[in-house]
Amino acid sequence: MSEVVLKSQAAKATTGALNKLTTAQKDAALLRVADALVAAQERLLAANEEDIIRGRQQGTSESLLDRLKLTPERLEAIANGVREVVALPDPVGETLAAFTRPNGLSIEQRRVPIGVIGMIYEARPNVTVDAASLCLKTGNAVVLRGGSAALSSNRAIVAVMREALSGSDMPEDALQLIEDSDRKSVDEMLKLNGLLDVIIPRGGASLIRNVVQNATVPVIETGAGICHTFADESADYAMTEAIALNAKVQRPSVCNSMETLLVHEAFAKQHLAALAERFREANVTLRGCDSSRRLAPWIESASDEDYATEYNDYILNIKVVQNVDEALNHISRFGTQHSECIVTENAGNAERFLQEVDAAAVYHNASTRFTDGFEFGFGAEIGISTQKLHARGPMGLPALTTTKYRIVGSGQIRT
Known part of the structure; x- marks a missing residue:
């Protein structure tokens, strides 16, 4: 069985436990993550330097290397981004509508987690932390597949985050990283209906086009920026x-x-x-x-x-x-x-x-x-949606939820 399937199954298996977590438990886990990222600065910068050296050897442009590079200041900002997510209201459980029908049925619409989110992105390791913290805050498991240019950085970051989660109430398997850099791993994610509930691509036009055109899993399209x-x-x-x-x-x-x-x-x-x-x-x-x-x-x-x-x-x-x-x-x-x-x-x-x-x-x-989640006051963002269904613009916590109707009756039957 492939790495993609095994890790997606592991993420899926945590959704029941995630649904039971309180906001306080999720926040405590994320604070552990933020502290761990700062404490592991030397380890993370060393891994990032491997990516930078490899990128220069491969002729990567300076603008892309800038997107890839981590510094002590950027790591501190990334950790602070996690803390900002902690400080934001938890949308899960929010009542969006409540009403009673003439037959006495009480109907309530509440926000709930989407389930398992697949995230496919390119050479910005900060996205690894942003996406994970937003998904975990909203009670979603997440399967990350970053670009090969940031593989060393992403491995180290996810390892640190999982270590932090292992000492919390949040299952560490809720956070998964696909390390296979072959494009086939992306293609496999696009077809994982039943394991992944939605895929969010974040990157250049060719990446987004490939995901939108080939996925059978529902997609939230984050668009190119002309x-x-x-x-x-x-x-x-x-x-x-x-x-x-x-x-x-x-x-x-x-x-x-x-x-x-x-x-x-x-x-x-x-x-x-x-x-x-x-x-x-x-x-x-x-x-x-x-x-x-x-x-x-x-x-x-x-x-x-x-x-x-x-x-x-x-x-x-x-x-x-x-x-x-x-x-x-x-x-x-x-x-x-x-x-x-x-x-x-x-x-x-x-x-x-x-x-x-x-x-x-x-x-x-x-x-x-x-146009940025931080600047809009959303904390970190998982992407900027340019489509018109489900979410549009910078996607913060509410965009990572769906809704459930809760109906309470007293024996009503439909005639």
Whole structure:
């Protein structure tokens, strides 16, 4: 029997015990995990260094290595993320609706755990901890399958977490890591109906596409992030510069970073050259339309393929548009329904943008970098859903629950 099946069976076997845990018991287990991650810093950093060395030998880009790298500060932040999850209200057991029917039946709808969650993701070891802590807080078992680039880090992290759980009321087998780096292990997870209740992919477009197209297990799709910022005609230049630079440069390797800057033609005539120079100073390669290149000749030519690319790197597309309508049309064509922003002082245009853009998060005068579970006050996030069923946007604790109807009668029968 394969590692995938054995570990999924082990996770499934813990769901009964997980359902019986109180919030206090779950929180105590997670606090042990947070403390253990800090105490094991030297061990975890050594394992992470193995991944970094291997990545450099394989020619991994610096932006991806940044996503992979752990530091003492990042480990402390990861542990604090677990503590923040502990501090959040437990949604399990929450009553969403309660009513009595004319026949006397008392009906109550409550949140309950989903069961066993399969998580397939790429080269960010912090996702290992975020996903596990969110799943365990909501009484779900979790089967993790990270990318091969972070295998040493993930092995060490999960080993530390399981050791911490072994001294708590939470069964350590509720947390499983698939160590087989062959793609066949992913394909096997996608078909594990009856053992896995849902799969959540988190990573690049090809990973998500493979999961969505091939899974028979239900999927919560977390989407690629081709995010736009639109500088409208009335946009304040200083605000636009600050927001656009933050959205691209602060951490370009993440899904909520900006990939295309849309600029109203009137704003472009006054400010695009200066703004493009600021990006050049930040070592961002610019690709743009003919209008943008006339205003800033060092901008390279952009194609439709560029506008449809999630770079996750120091590369930015620029397109000059005539009005809000053209900006909306461009976003509709190339956006991935993740995060979109308008910078404007025109209240009418802002409302149109907020209303008409179809995305999980739509911003007025703020950076798209805020599309994040921590920034929304959810604690850690298991992903950012760009689909429309079950969950959308940053997925915190409530998104990892389903509901159960509890019906209490006094002998009623249906006639």
